[in-house]
Amino acid sequence: MSNVRVRFAPSPTGMLHIGGLRTALYNYLFAKHHGGAFVLRIEDTDQKRYVAEAEEDIIKSLNWAGMTIDEGPGKNGNFGPYRQSERSEYYQKYAAQLIQQDQAYYAFDTTEEIEDMRARLQKSGNPSPKYDAITRMSMKNSLTLPADEVNRRMESNEDFIVRLKVPRRETIRFEDEIRGFVSFESQGLDDQVLLKSDGLPTYHLANVVDDHLMEITHVIRGEEWLSSAPKHILLYEYLGWKPPKMAHLPLIMSPKGGKLSKRNAEELGIPVNVRDYVKGHYEPEALINFLAFLGWSPGDDREVFSMDELIKEFSLERIGKGGAIFNHSKLIWYNEHFLRSIPEDELLPRVKLQADEAGYAGFTDDYLKQVILLMKERASLLPEFIIHGAYFFEEPKEYDEKTVKKAWKENTPELVGLFRDQIAELDDHNFKATEIKQRLSAIVEEQGIGFGKLMQPVRLAVTGIGFGPDLFETMELLGKDKVISRLDNAVENL
RNA sequence: GCCGCGUUCGUCUAGUGGCCUAGGACGCCGCCCUUUCACGGCGGUAGCACGGGUUCAAAUCCCGUACGCGGUACCA
Numbered sequence: 259m260s261n262v263r264v265r266f267a268p269s270p271t272g273m274l275h276i277g278g279l280r281t282a283l284y285n286y287l288f289a290k291h292h293g294g295a296f297v298l299r300i301e302d303t304d305q306k307r308y309v310a311e312a313e314e315d316i317i318k319s320l321n322w323a324g325m326t327i328d329e330g331p332g333k334n335g336n337f338g339p340y341r342q343s344e345r346s347e348y349y350q351k352y353a354a355q356l357i358q359q360d361q362a363y364y365a366f367d368t369t370e371e372i373e374d375m376r377a378r379l380q381k382s383g384n385p386s387p388k389y390d391a392i393t394r395m396s397m398k399n400s401l402t403l404p405a406d407e408v409n410r411r412m413e414s415n416e417d418f419i420v421r422l423k424v425p426r427r428e429t430i431r432f433e434d435e436i437r438g439f440v441s442f443e444s445q446g447l448d449d450q451v452l453l454k455s456d457g458l459p460t461y462h463l464a465n466v467v468d469d470h471l472m473e474i475t476h477v478i479r480g481e482e483w484l485s486s487a488p489k490h491i492l493l494y495e496y497l498g499w500k501p502p503k504m505a506h507l508p509l510i511m512s513p514k515g516g517k518l519s520k521r522n523a524e525e526l527g528i529p530v531n532v533r534d535y536v537k538g539h540y541e542p543e544a545l546i547n548f549l550a551f552l553g554w555s556p557g558d559d560r561e562v563f564s565m566d567e568l569i570k571e572f573s574l575e576r577i578g579k580g581g582a583i584f585n586h587s588k589l590i591w592y593n594e595h596f597l598r599s600i601p602e603d604e605l606l607p608r609v610k611l612q613a614d615e616a617g618y619a620g621f622t623d624d625y626l627k628q629v630i631l632l633m634k635e636r637a638s639l640l641p642e643f644i645i646h647g648a649y650f651f652e653e654p655k656e657y658d659e660k661t662v663k664k665a666w667k668e669n670t671p672e673l674v675g676l677f678r679d680q681i682a683e684l685d686d687h688n689f690k691a692t693e694i695k696q697r698l699s700a701i702v703e704e705q706g707i708g709f710g711k712l713m714q715p716v717r718l719a720v721t722g723i724g725f726g727p728d729l730f731e732t733m734e735l736l737g738k739d740k741v742i743s744r745l746d747n748a749v750e751n752l
Numbered sequence: 753g754c755c756g757c758g759u760u761c762g763u764c765u766a767g768u769g770g771c772c773u774a775g776g777a778c779g780c781c782g783c784c785c786u787u788u789c790a791c792g793g794c795g796g797u798a799g800c801a802c803g804g805g806u807u808c809a810a811a812u813c814c815c816g817u818a819c820g821c822g823g824u825a826c827c828a
Contacts, residue, residue, distance in 0.1 A: 485823035709787040725789030
């Protein structure tokens with residue numbers, strides 16, 4: 259396939275959503291797989307819901323995730339401008355053409371009048387009243403009003419909209435790349451608004467005009483668009499254009515049911531905005547890999563892919579049809595996986611930043627690197643190096659209750675004291691894991707007790723909690739002074 | 753309600769009529785490793801929504817039912 263061009267066309271009504279990122283990803287993978295172009299188009303035709311910061315957030319999020327756009331706002335290709343608010347002339351032009359062809363018309367009805375019509379029809383037994391081939395003839399529009407009145411209304415700047423003249427009975431059939439042939443009866447469609455009274459186009463018109471003008475070959479979008487696809491097909495037909503291939507992606511669902519929305523996701527502690535994943539220090543590769551597998555699979559048992567591998571393997575045919583529930587724990591698994599594959603040197607600056615933010619200053623790179631080495635197998639998310647390893651940076655502020663109960667017995671202070679005195683005799687340069695362990699073992703043997711009887715209390719005293727990396731390595735890294743003082747503190751306070 | 757789309761372990765999925773007594777991964781459980789926790793290794797748990805066809809043979813094809821989801825705006 260050559261000259262593939264796809265677009266990601268978000269509406270800047272808020273921060274980029276995780277579902278939007280997946281749509282972008284599938285578009286990106288498809289484009290790159292075919293050596294085609296990935297276009298970003300900003301669909302800012304809804305003035306009421308417009309959010310100024312959204313566009314920047316979208317671009318930043320895409321970049322963070324490793325997707326670079328080939329064309330878009332700030333990256334002009336030959337098909338700009340890439341914001342729909344800057345393309346008004348095109349929509350006006352093609353709306354006018356449709357009117358001239360008698361495939362669209364002006365309408366002057368107020369919202370109340372339309373509501374009245376619906377209410378009236380509903381009362382008389384029509385369960386789903388529409389502004390359609392039948393009802394349009396009893397409304398105020400350029401099909402029912404005399405020409406001079408239409409002109410008068412337009413000239414006196416009265417509000418008007420342009421509606422698509424949907425045929426009364428026609429079967430609209432098209433082939434979806436994921437679902438196969440889908441067909442709709444035009445009876446079920448209403449006379450879609452094409453141009454709103456503010457002069458801006460609705461999604462349907464803008465989308466069709468732009469996809470054509472931008473020479474988009476494949477429209478890959480969420481399943482929520484499937485029902486409006488027939489309207490788009492009609493528009494392509496009337497405008498005399500060949501429709502692009504269409505692929506409607508299965509939706510990402512909430513574990514609670516329904517499509518994953520801001521509300522039902524946040525209730526479950528699932529971050530919804532890409533920005534939240536950035537702030538939460540997720541690895542972009544993990545999110546991408548996870549998202550790619552939400553609705554797609556390579557067909558074999560491989561699970562971990564880089565972006566390049568995804569590009570190589572991706573195909574529309576391998577996308578599933580059913581909605582996929584967002585599985586947070588699998589994402590975490592991916593994150594752990596990628597986190598562990600990052601070399602210490604690369605992790606260092608990032609962990610350092612985390613330490614700084616937590617107010618842990620004055621630690622050398624060498625020290626930090628040791629912490630990373632010790633903590634790496636234990637962290638799921640980057641911030642956990644610091645959160646779960648706080649004792650590498652400060653004295654334990656408190657002691658974990660459960661562990662205290664389990665490990666700190668009556669004779670413990672005495673044992674810990676014994677251990678303290680033993681290691682106090684070690685020179686600074688001899689304060690090594692093996693040496694420390696030897697001392698502890700000696701006491702355990704001498705006292706005839708289990709290893710854990712002493713090790714657990716020491717761990718508790720030094721770290722405040724009952725789990726963590728090798729205790730002796732930890733103590734070596736902490737250094738003699740800190741260890742001794744923590745041991746003393748614990749004996750005194752527990 | 754109407755229109756459309758879906759439905760394989762709890763979850764993501766493999767499966768395109770015989771290779772399926774349905775494979776992998778996450779989760780969960782157990783064992784091993786480790787005198788902690790994790791990592792790692794090994795093993796276990798659990799699924800073709802239901803009912804009819806078609807066929808020598810159906811998770812796979814057809815019809816129906818149920819359930820889920822989407823749409824039904826001068827929002828995208």
